[in-house]
Amino acid sequence: MNKVILVYLQLNDGIINPVGFELIGKAYELSRVKGHRICAVLIGNKNDTVKDQLKGQPVHQLFYIETKLLYNVKEYAGYLGEVCRELEPDIFLLGATKEGRSLAPYVAAQLSTGLTADCTELKLDEDGKLRQIRPAFGESVLADIKTRTLPQMATVRPGMMERFAEGPAIPTEICYIDKTGSEKETMVKVVSVSRIEKVKDVDITKQDVLVILGAGISSREDASVLERWAQSLSGTFACSRKLVERGWYGISRQVGLSGNAVNAKLIITIGVSGSVQFQAGIKKVKNIIAINHDEAAPIMQIAKIPIVQDLNTVIEKIKEWEDERDDGMVRG
């Protein structure tokens, strides 16, 4: 049997996007059930460092499609379609990045196969079929989706799967597929490329303790009290989408579907209602303390410690202590 799980490795400036390694990690886990081979495909300029980047990863075969074309959905999807037709993988996974999410539907429709968007979990059932779990309907439910055609395709939300930790070393065979020259045929010409300046003052996905501020916080002053408090808890602060919309914080502080998926050991949500979009960002967090005046808020249903209390009272208390401490420091 030659059953294959294929993963797409997104290349940005010669570096494999981290979600690629998460896909390999998941593919490895899945491959242990039915003995699949893991293959990977990437598209870009020829780059010798890719081999090093993949060192120690359980990838049997890498299809390296060489092209000078910058991201071009139709051409890229055509290349991936060719690889799929040749390799006939059981499963084809892409990261749910902007690149992956736009490339995957083009490939899937070409191959007349099904595609599940933005999965947060994948597993094989007893029949060896891929079960694709994704939040649906405003993230109020988890849908478990099956595909009856091959390849079973899914995009996978970044930050949700574990990277491959360790196992027997597998030499990766690299097959180069030369598509240089095809850039002449495309009807899409690149005019300019500019980097998106990411003012990432802090990486909230790497913090152990997060105080997450929500729409229930009514003033900037209250917010800054909580920002400082987060620091004194040896953590940092983050926020829900509403506060980004208010212009208080940037996306780098946002937790949720359109923000970041966090990995904290403990989060304290204050005035966060916990929409399903928000919950998508805290899926990995087990220890949630939620403070909200509304017992019925969704966050209260998933919190380990749901506390019903008026936010102002709590913030007032924190502020009091802060003032006392500051006084103490001045005196000291």
Next chain:
Amino acid sequence: MLKIAVCVKQVPKNQIGIDENTGNIIREDGLNCMNIYDYAAVETALRIKEQTEAEVDIFTMGRMDSRGVLQEALALGADEGILISDSKYAGSDVLATSYILSRGIMKKGDYHLIICGKQTTDGDTAQVSGAIASQLNWNYLPWIHEIAEVTEKEITACMLMDFEKIEVTAIYPCVISVEPSIYTVRIPTLMNTLKSRKKNITVYGQSELSLPEHAIGQKGAPTRVAGIKNLTCKAVPAIRDLTAAEIVRLICEEAECPLESRGGYE
């Protein structure tokens, strides 16, 4: 003249859920509206129309009551609405939907440009626009957040990718999906609303499109929902009787940052 097709969708207005036993969608109040991301698509088409005198047709696929979203787009200034509706189309997933929509669009005319919103608020996949482009074998420009120029032959626009903005010029035909940030959307004027009542809405069903049954509806959908799990089921009883001081202390303990150890908060 430039011909533009815009795809919109009717979605439930309020938070929806799923009945865990039946798997059916719970539409809490039965109210529907246009998918919020689609306003940006309609707006983009109308801006192009203002610059180049393009013709803008609005397509939707759904139940007969989806007519409302077409009327709304017509009141904003679009020219014609096309409702693709047939009980045989029910149960379509991304692949079947994109197939039916692309065939409907092809039947209506030779379009240069198809504009879609970034995603819907109910399906939330952001996949249909790319699948339509694929069905037609057209070029596809996703995540457009700025349009630099539109001419009779080509569009120059900027894709907001993961790490960079890529500005490209694409020769028609082409499908684009637009970010909600692309334009501030207009509200319908009284004049346009009155005018829109005279505008035509065409209905296409199976008798007009005659699509192969294996490619549409449930039969044409390779994906199936095998199960549903509500995320809000294992609630711990909320704690109501803690004072603010006790709450802060509790949190400090959970954070393994006892008050005493930090000097400040005694």
